[in-house]
Amino acid sequence: MNGTSGSQRKSIVALCGGVGGAKLALGLDRVAAENSDISIVANVGDDFRWLGLYISPDIDTILYTLSGNADEKKGWGRKDETWSFMEALQEIRSDAWFNLGDKDLALHVERSSRMAAGASLSETTNDLRAAFKVRSRIIPVSDDSIRTYLRSKNTWLPFQEYFVHQKCEPSVSEIAYRGAELARLHDDVRHLLIDETPDAVVICPSNPMLSIEPMLAIPELRQALRETKAPVVGVSPIISREAVKGPTAKLFTEFGIEPSAQACAYRYRDFIDAFVIDLNDEVELPGVEIRKERILMTTNEDKQRVATCVLDFAASMAKRKT
DSSP: OEEETTEEEEEEEEEEOSHHHHHHHHHHHHHHTTTEEEEEEEOOTTOEEETTEEEOHHHHHHHHHHHTOBOTTTTSSBTTOOOHHHHHHHHHOSOOOSOOOHHHHHHHHHHHHHHHTTOOHHHHHHHHHHHTTOOSEEEESOSSOOEEEEEETTEEEEHHIIIIISTTOSOOSEEEEETGGGOOOOHHHHIIIIIIOOSEEEEOSSOIIIIIHHHHTSHHHHHHHHHOSSOEEEEOSEETTEESSSSHHHHHHHTTOOOSHHHHHHHTTTTOSEEEEOTTOOOOOTTOEEEEOOOOOOSHHHHHHHHHHHHHHHHHHHHHHO
């Protein structure tokens, strides 16, 4: 815990991927940022270069969501976007399959310019967070390169090729997180988990295979989650055997796993203390406490309600661990 001007502030660390995770991150920011230091640890396995620009989709989604700039109808990108750049680009090349809105493009140009001048991804992200007036910290899990690849038949597809260009249609038989084994966990994340002992560690309801496990593939992070004295609470991304968004259920099925909250919790069994699931689901996992809640987050009130549930659950776990 941190002391600030004589008052005791709490510390919350949340592992987060894209849209689903960002919803809970927004809830945490809204209900706890006044009296807590919130650090959102972001997946970088989706990062790639496009047209010479460094693009970090999960970080961008978190930035846009927490700053109130996300396009909630599309589920990606910025609201009130315009597309003059893409229209002009498509006139001169036929393979412009990754859409960049005009406002979105400005962020990628700024990030790429700063990184070309020697700034790290985390330094640049912190500057962008400040520019967007986001209260919670956003920390890339690593400044080193981690890239998610998916194997379909005999071909390895980079994440964005699979997810955007081919719309998650190819059947997947294997996933690799290239660079993760040698990647260094960000120093601030290590410090938060091991040295400071936060009041809560939250695993947001992001796709386990594509958003959380690219981070867990960094050996130091998984070990830190095992060793931290903080309560670790996960939230299921699957409700009634269906993914709220994205290919989570499809991937589970292709790997011979029945999509369920149980399957999600099992993947985190070596470090979670508690797991939040929907009212209609069931999970049994030795050593893991389960709480039921309406976890579908469609409104800001839903996001704050689920965040409050998670933090209350973590607080009750902390009392039992002391």
